[in-house]
Amino acid sequence: MSAAPIELPRWVDLVLVPMLAVVAAFFVAGLVVLAIGENPLQATALLLRGALGSGEGIGFTLYYATNFIFTGLAVAVAYHAGLFNIGGEGQATLGGLGAALVCLNLEGLPGWLLAPLGILASAAFGAAWALIPAYLQAKRGSHIVITTIMFNMLASALIVYLLVNVMGRAGSMAPETRPFPAASHIPFMHVVLQGLGFPVPASPLNLSFVLALAMAVLMWVVIWRTRLGYAIRTVGANPTAAVYAGIPIARITVIAMLISGALAGLVAVNEIMGVQERLLLEFTAGAGFIGIAVALMGRSHPLGIVLASILFGVLYQGGTELAFERPAITRDMIVTISGLVILFAGALDGIFRRPLAQFFARRKGA
């Protein structure tokens, strides 16, 4: 005799509720903007114009979105198995190490071989970094939230050590590796489109975006159309039923986390192989955490994740432009907004769903 479960029409669940969360986040962020003496409406207009007002802006927006698609999918796959992978940041960082090791040590290989090897190495290193927390969760019951947070810190410390003491460029104070060979470069989108006869303005957007979209489609197939996906969702939705069905929970936990880590590792393909062409500190720029917001907003569905990623791409790119135009509004505002989205879309989900459920129940009943 508990309260009725919340049932909403599908479009409300997938579109309206996340939109309301974003609007609420913007509203609260607007109050903050107001508090520092700026006009929130003007700020919003500047933000949108910066992100979508020019071909270059759109390119930047999609370039940021690429990272978020990878990390959002990473969080979502783990979430379907009932795991909260907070470790996207560290797994992406290790992905960068994998890419760097391949690109720097296999110099001389042709691009058609070197770039795919770099991609595989990114995924493999990201997966490997997720393996230890996954194993500890599966076999020892150590909580994956705690271990993945710890592994973020370990990853950050490891990369600092490697770049300062081992892989750094001789004679340079900057903690970064020497540039990668040109063969490892992931082609820029504007270069590719130019070649196909569609000239667009230059931006860091590269073919990783296509890889990200392909991963979104692949993840949809894996989660909803394969036996593995069935097992992952059963473990996540009802572990007891998984035991009953003879699904090996420990193995599925490890596999889901390996996939998750590999997806997070692919951030390095976009950032390291596509844009920076060297390994440097903190190239992930918080993408691992944004992935949590993206997965929450996108309800762990690949399509929702792609849309939410583009939204956060808009926030990142627009926020950068905004900070440039209105120095009082720093990029921290974007961190604030994404935090608010996590708050409204995740923690306070019920505040929109419950009234909406009542509204729709009443309308249907009438």
Next chain:
Amino acid sequence: MTGRPPAIALAGIDKRFGEVHANKAVDLVVAAGSIHGIVGENGAGKSTLMSILYGFYEADAGEIRVAGRPVNIRAPREAIAAGIGMVHQHFMLVEPLTVLDNVMLGAEGGALLAGGARRLRAELDRLGRDYGLVIDPDAIVGDLPVGLQQRVEILKALVRGADILILDEPTAVLTPEEADALFRLLKILASEGKTVILITHKLREIMAVTDMVSVMRRGEMVATVPTSGTSPSQLAELMVGRRVLLRVDKAPASPGAVRLAAEGMTVRDGQGTPRVDNVSLSLRGGEIVGIAGIAGNGQSELLEALAGMRPLAAGRILVDGTPLAADELDPHKLRGRGLLHVPEDRLRMGLVPPFEACESAILGFQQEDRYGSGVIMDRAGVVADTAKKMEDYDVRPRAPLLKTAKFSGGNQQKLVLAREIERQPRVLLVGQPTRGVDIGAIEFIHRRLVALRDEGVAVLLVSVELEEIMALSDRIVVMCGGRITGERRPQDTDERDLGLLMAGVDERAEAA
């Protein structure tokens, strides 16, 4: 019962949940100082009606009068203020706290506890004297037997000044003795002027304890009759809307070879406490063996261990006479050997509530070739397969793509049965096959189980419903505290005898 206005008078209560019309203009009058039973199948609307009365839901239309005064109840707090108390099927108790703490919870009477505690002690003392509701206020609730925990729930309601007590399926977790004690208590409460509303699906209890009985069917109140003027078969007919066979017709069993056996089996829980303690039993083809016992006495663990879901601390399991190696004790491998399992708790174990029905309908068989080749699943095949199962087992609605959680309990159970039985089991382990299932569906499920037995399947039936055990079993094994306390043939025993065995007392053995 003289001259007082009715304790509860509901007029034209109407409630919809989207498409579902849960209560259709329901009228109900409950006389003050009476025990009033409400019966109906699952989904008939009894729970909705009581939830409206207790303020969980608000009615779309209709009027509620309590003791003659119209009231507007929008939250349980307001129901309590109106003198209505509720004892839920699943207790709302804080187990590590004492009886006194639990009763005080929400009625502390101030920031400091000492004063409220003193008052409550006096109040509990008085209730103990007036109603024979004696209980140690300093006992830890988690240590009390279920019957006494229920008593704490009743005390909670009375301390808050309840004149009207609603009990939702109160005997589901009680032994027959505890249930009798509860009924004696309810009669005392009624004789002292309290009003009791009893929601149950057990017609025997309705006949034993109520003054009046109301029957609900599909959201409507179809009849309210004095209990003395009705019979179980008439009530059953009113509930279902057609004649129902309460007895199961079956021929004598002709047991074959032993298909499944346990020898000295011990199963421990996470804390290392033995839940199944040195149990040996055997199950032959063509017989139904019923495991009787009060919930929580090791039957669940026994069933799960036999299905390969729990490791054995000692002993062994034999399938067709061959002992299972440790790595063979796996649900997936046992399923491959024809040992199928209808779990006790279908929502927690047998189905995945957020999944589409067709996905739940292959749970446990997801690796089979007929549901896809290689890694990709054959979705069209899965849907078609489920549609056929739904047709064969009359699962309603026939919607393979509907979410599992949206089916009623009986239809969920039919889906599980369809999945397991349709695979031609050699051994079928069945837990609580009719828990929360309508009378109509119970009849169907019982016939299926007997038909399976007649085809030579070995059936192990675990149920807390003694009537079900008595009606279906060819042999009855009783468990208490994880041990087998006795074995009976259904024709040689009765509920009293089984009840004593369930409490760990074997009168016949003691007499011998």
